[in-house]
Amino acid sequence: MNISDNQNMRYDLQIIAAWIRPGSKVIGLGCGEGELLHYLKHHKQVRETGVELLESRVAACINKGLTVIQGDINEEVTDYANDTFDYVVLSQTLQQVYDPLTLVRSMLRIGKKVVVSFPNFGHWHIRLQLLATGHAPITPQLPYEWYETPNIRILSIKDFRSFARKVGFTILKEATINTDREDKGGSYVTLMPNLRATYGIYMISRKN
Amino acid sequence: MSEYIRHDPSGRSAGRVEKKYFTFAEPPNEMVLDSGRRLGPITIAYETLGTLNAERNNVVLVLHALTGDSHVAGYYSETDDKPGWWDNMVGPGKGIDTDKYFVVCSNVLGGCMGSTGPASIDPATGRRYGLNFPMVTISDMVRAQKALIDHLGIERILSMTGGSMGGMQVLQWCIQYPEMVVSAIPLATTMRHSALAIAFNEVARQAIIADPNWNNGNYYYGSKPDLGLSVARMIGHITYLSDEAMRHKFGRRLQDRNDFSFNFEGDFQVESYLHYQGAKFVDRFDANSFLYITKAADYFDLIRQNEKNSAVDAFSKAAARFMVISFTSDWLYPTYQSRDMVKAMKKNGLDVSFCEIEAEWGHDAFLLPNERLDTLIRGFIESADEHF
Numbered sequence: 001m002n003i004s005d006n007q008n009m010r011y012d013l014q015i016i017a018a019w020i021r022p023g024s025k026v027i028g029l030g031c032g033e034g035e036l037l038h039y040l041k042h043h044k045q046v047r048e049t050g051v052e053l054l055e056s057r058v059a060a061c062i063n064k065g066l067t068v069i070q071g072d073i074n075e076e077v078t079d080y081a082n083d084t085f086d087y088v089v090l091s092q093t094l095q096q097v098y099d100p101l102t103l104v105r106s107m108l109r110i111g112k113k114v115v116v117s118f119p120n121f122g123h124w125h126i127r128l129q130l131l132a133t134g135h136a137p138i139t140p141q142l143p144y145e146w147y148e149t150p151n152i153r154i155l156s157i158k159d160f161r162s163f164a165r166k167v168g169f170t171i172l173k174e175a176t177i178n179t180d181r182e183d184k185g186g187s188y189v190t191l192m193p194n195l196r197a198t199y200g201i202y203m204i205s206r207k208n
Numbered sequence: 209m210s211e212y213i214r215h216d217p218s219g220r221s222a223g224r225v226e227k228k229y230f231t232f233a234e235p236p237n238e239m240v241l242d243s244g245r246r247l248g249p250i251t252i253a254y255e256t257l258g259t260l261n262a263e264r265n266n267v268v269l270v271l272h273a274l275t276g277d278s279h280v281a282g283y284y285s286e287t288d289d290k291p292g293w294w295d296n297m298v299g300p301g302k303g304i305d306t307d308k309y310f311v312v313c314s315n316v317l318g319g320c321m322g323s324t325g326p327a328s329i330d331p332a333t334g335r336r337y338g339l340n341f342p343m344v345t346i347s348d349m350v351r352a353q354k355a356l357i358d359h360l361g362i363e364r365i366l367s368m369t370g371g372s373m374g375g376m377q378v379l380q381w382c383i384q385y386p387e388m389v390v391s392a393i394p395l396a397t398t399m400r401h402s403a404l405a406i407a408f409n410e411v412a413r414q415a416i417i418a419d420p421n422w423n424n425g426n427y428y429y430g431s432k433p434d435l436g437l438s439v440a441r442m443i444g445h446i447t448y449l450s451d452e453a454m455r456h457k458f459g460r461r462l463q464d465r466n467d468f469s470f471n472f473e474g475d476f477q478v479e480s481y482l483h484y485q486g487a488k489f490v491d492r493f494d495a496n497s498f499l500y501i502t503k504a505a506d507y508f509d510l511i512r513q514n515e516k517n518s519a520v521d522a523f524s525k526a527a528a529r530f531m532v533i534s535f536t537s538d539w540l541y542p543t544y545q546s547r548d549m550v551k552a553m554k555k556n557g558l559d560v561s562f563c564e565i566e567a568e569w570g571h572d573a574f575l576l577p578n579e580r581l582d583t584l585i586r587g588f589i590e591s592a593d594e595h596f
Contacts, residue, residue: 047559055580058563062531062584065591069550069562079554 009035011179011186012117012199016089019115019173019203020044024086027051027111029073030093034061041066049085051076074103080110087113092199094118095151101167108169108206117201120176122156122194140181141198157193157200164204173203213290221291222257222282222299222306227322229253232355235331239351245342249331252356253278253322254314257298258306260362265596267362268304268589269353270294270313271370271377274444274501275493277321280313281306296577303582304369304589312360316377317352318344318500326496327428338496339425346373346508350380357388366596367589369393371574372541373505379549382526383510389528391592393585396538396574398545399519399552400509405540408447409502412440416495425496437495438486445485450537450570454478519552526553529595530560531588533581535573559595561588 009017013036020026022044028037031050034057040046050068052058061068069076073090074097088111090103095118097103107114119141129137136146144151155163157176164171176193177200179186189197215221231251233239238248255278260267270280272293281298283291297303298311315323318341326341333340357365365388370378375397382389401409419436421427449457462468463480474480510522530553534546543564553560565580567573574581 055563055566058561059580059584059587062561062563062591063587065587065594067529067559067561069554069560070564071547071562079551081555084557 008184009039010183011177012183012201013039013091015175015177015201016091016115016117017044020046020087022046025084026087026089027080027085028089028091029077029107030090030096031057031061031066031068033057034064034066034068036089036091037061037066037068038064073097074099074106077103077106077110082109083112085111087111087115089115091115091117092119095153095155097153100153104167104169108204112205113172114204115202116160116204117199118155118160119151120157120194120197120200121154122158123198124195127195139198140183141179157197160200160202164202168207169204170207171202171204173201175201177201213293213295215291216295216299220299220301221295222311224286225255225257225279225282225284225292227253227255227278227284229322230356230359232359239348239355241342241348242345243343247324247342247344250317250324250352250355251322251328252314252317252324252352253319254312254356255279255282255292256313256360257281257311258309260310260360264362265364265366266309267357267365268309268311269357269365269368269381270298270304270311271353271368271374271381272313272316273370273372273374274505275441275489275498276374277319278313278315278323279321280311294575297582297585303585305586309366309589312357312362314353314356316349316501318349318497318504320494320497321492323352325494326425326500327494336428338428341496341500343503343507344500345504346376346380347384347513349504350377350384353377353381354385354388364388364390364596367391367393367592369395369585370397371395372397372571373501373508375541376505376508379510380508382528382530383513383522386525386527390596391529391531391588393531393533393588394546394549395533395581396535396541396546396571397549398541399511399522399549401506402545405447406506408443408540409506412443413499413502415439415443416499419495422495425499427495432490433495434490437490437493437498438483440495440498441489441493442482442486445482447540448570448572450539450568452537452568453570453572456568457481519548520555523552523556523558526556526558528558529592530558531584532560532562533574533584534562534564535567535569535571536564537568538571538573540571 027049037048058070088107126137176197233248233250238246279292281292281295315321330337375394416436419433421431422433458478461477514521534543550562
């Protein structure tokens with residue numbers, strides 16, 4: 001996996017970038033300032049589309065030469081025909097979506113493959129904090145107080161795996177990772193990932 | 209729109225520009241209009257800024273709104289007190305950089321700023337057209353612009369932009385001549401007027417028509433319908449602002465007085481503003497042109513133009529890369545209308561970006577200096593280069 005020329009990007013994005021085939025068609029939902037899409041456009045020649053809610057971030061994307069639509073991801077996905085994209089990327093946003101089930105189904109419809117990453121609520125830091133202090137946990141990955149957090153759908157790696165079984169989609173790839181405090185570097189976690197990984201990254205598809 | 213035109217405080221300017229004229233469609237080769245009537249000869253007034261490069265791939269076409277003209281930026285002479293209407297956007301180092309791009313802007317067909325319109329002389333009679341001028345549509349305006357672009361030896365346009373009715377022309381270009389448009393920026397515009405927009409235009413038209421001086425459009429050799437035209441302009445200005453903009457700009461402040469006059473002189477600043485705008489407008493605009501152009505804008509309907517009567521089908525021929533922009537406080541061409549357009553473009557698999565700019569100034573926001581708009585347009589045109 002060649003991610004060496006890409007050390008400035010968030011570590012989970014580096015992994016996602018490595019999964020995307022060159023020349024493919026990609027939509028990034030909640031694409032922020034277009035860090036990943038910009039990398040993919042210039043290093044993998046993808047045809048990119050971003051969806052982002054905030055005007056300032058949309059402007060930053062357009063300034064980078066990216067194609068981006070300002071809007072709500074839940075609504076924007078409904079306009080695309082089946083299999084419009086090779087990849088639909090939802091990075092670190094699933095936990096902020098009001099209706100994840102509908103969104104995941106939409107993503108599986110408009111894309112041949114869907115890449116999802118999220119912070120793992122099963123991490124031992126979180127478990128220990130709750131047990132020891134009795135307070136809702138605050139970690140580098142989930143840094144908000146309960147009353148100001150955008151993360152309304154906290155889930156663990158185990159939860160996502162059982163979600164796959166229940167909803168009936170196929171997990172094509174799984175990367176469970178442990179990142180440093182800035183999320184710029186990290187490593188794969190293969191032993192007890194639900195306890196030790198800070199993030200889960202998945203590539204999923206409809207069942208054949 | 210002219211109320212916003214100011215000298216650019218940065219001192220950057222496109223400099224001296226010259227209004228030029230291109231005449232075509234000489235009889236018997238008149239242009240056939242959407243209405244089926246023939247019109248010719250047609251003169252189009254236009255201005256260019258910057259330099260057309262050898263590859264002829266640096267053309268940016270700017271389309272003006274209802275009452276604009278070809279004078280997009282720069283000055284005609286050193287003694288001009290005002291530059292062109294989009295001087296804050298077009299010039300060296302600005303959003304549309306005249307150091308890089310060859311900018312073309314022409315007065316619309318039916319206008320009164322040098323292009324053929326109802327105030328022009330009808331060669332058949334030797335008198336002004338007046339209401340004998342045929343009804344022109346947005347598509348006819350675009351057809352005339354295409355003739356000008358051909359005349360300038362330009363095959364493809366790197367980017368085109370325009371706000372309001374200028375945006376309608378942008379959309380029409382992309383559908384009518386898709387192979388010629390590399391990228392397009394429809395600003396604060398719509399695929400078709402809402403009933404609300406038509407209603408305001410109709411009240412404005414009726415103000416002109418009700419003026420006894422209008423005389424069925426036959427006023428060129430006597431007194432002009434200045435009262436009607438100024439009321440029409442006042443109505444327009446209300447629709448270009450917003451509740452918020454008016455609150456900030458005028459509130460309930462009184463003009464040159466401390467208390468009510470208890471007569472109908474116009475106590476409030478907002479009244480004084482509208483009177484001033486109305487009075488200023490009659491010096492530069494022809495009442496018949498106003499009637500024709502507002503009607504063209506009302507008739508414009510991208511959805512009705514195609515057989516399937518669908519917005520999606522309207523864009524099936526388009527090939528440009530789009531950036532659609534709306535403004536939060538614009539209630540004349542609200543954001544939902546831009547979103548409908550974006551949706552139709554998406555469904556055609558077109559490369560489309562969309563941004564809604566937070567701005568309090570209502571529909572007029574697209575004309576005002578706005579750093580966000582500058583950045584978006586600059587960035588988008590730059591990236592259009594790679595799609596040429």
